[in-house]
Amino acid sequence: MWVLLWGAVTPTIVVGGVLAAVLVVTVFPFPKAPWTWVVRPWPTLVLTVRFLWDLVRASIEVSWFALRPSGPPPSALLRIDLRSRSELLMTITSELVCLVPGSLLVELDSEEGAIYLHVMSAATDDDIEAFRLSVLEQERRVVRAFAPRVERDAVCSGVRA
Template structure:
């Protein structure tokens, strides 16, 4: 009677050793993967990195998208490799080279923003024609001055956009900003009449009204967690007591 042929003892020991080694390796892999996951959970706060609310997250995602777009433009080829590489580079830049948090407050109203753009285009051409006429007209140069205007804009980001709007219009240039009192000191190229001064203040009131309507209506605006983060840089110096030593 012939006995069936089975695996040799040597092959059985090798197979058992490999199976045991695979189980031990899998256990080590699962252990260290779990430890890495716990470390990432405790030290890498993804939601905090993106922002504290939806507006902060939108700004961070927009920044990543813009940096990715620039990265793809630099390579000159649209491909998944370049897009994923751009996202990775953008995340590394925002992590290793973080910029100060910009308070994002209120909501964007595209209709009013479009109206702002159209008014900016109109003011640009009208003011360019006026400045060109002042340059070629006969007579003495126009009388220039620095005028002060207060704007009821609460957000520093929106205030920056308003200042950029004013600076883009020929004939006006913001030379100083009083951050705490929301005062703008604007150089006006022509203040030869009271009408020019009234027109300037009417323009500033219109810009203030449109920016408030476009970005920070009272019913929708609420302070960001980073609102006023730079106020300590704008606090006035303490006044010394009267009669004290001022040396």
């Protein structure tokens, strides 16, 4: 970024940028994050494959909504209460959900443990319930992949962590 700001690549600019970065990081260090997490290879692979499948499926559905002769489907704003209380896991869950076409994260309330999502396809109560369950399943996959053992066991057993 420093080199782009100066518009030229010279040894003086590069060294000056490195020194400026070291100075900024030394004077203004990042706070320590209170998060604990682990990476479990198999659940992470399951999470990745399922996310990619959801991405492809939702992209086809959204394309069909755009091309079909009738108008757009009814949409809804939903509050979904997550079971995990970890801000990191709630953020990962909400990011994975909103990266899939057809939904948009409106708000993440970490104190309440809830996310608010705008859902594009909410024609029936069954559609809304299916979407809510898909978000909770995504959270369960995230928790299985990254949560510490105590939180993983609590969330996967259905108890709010």
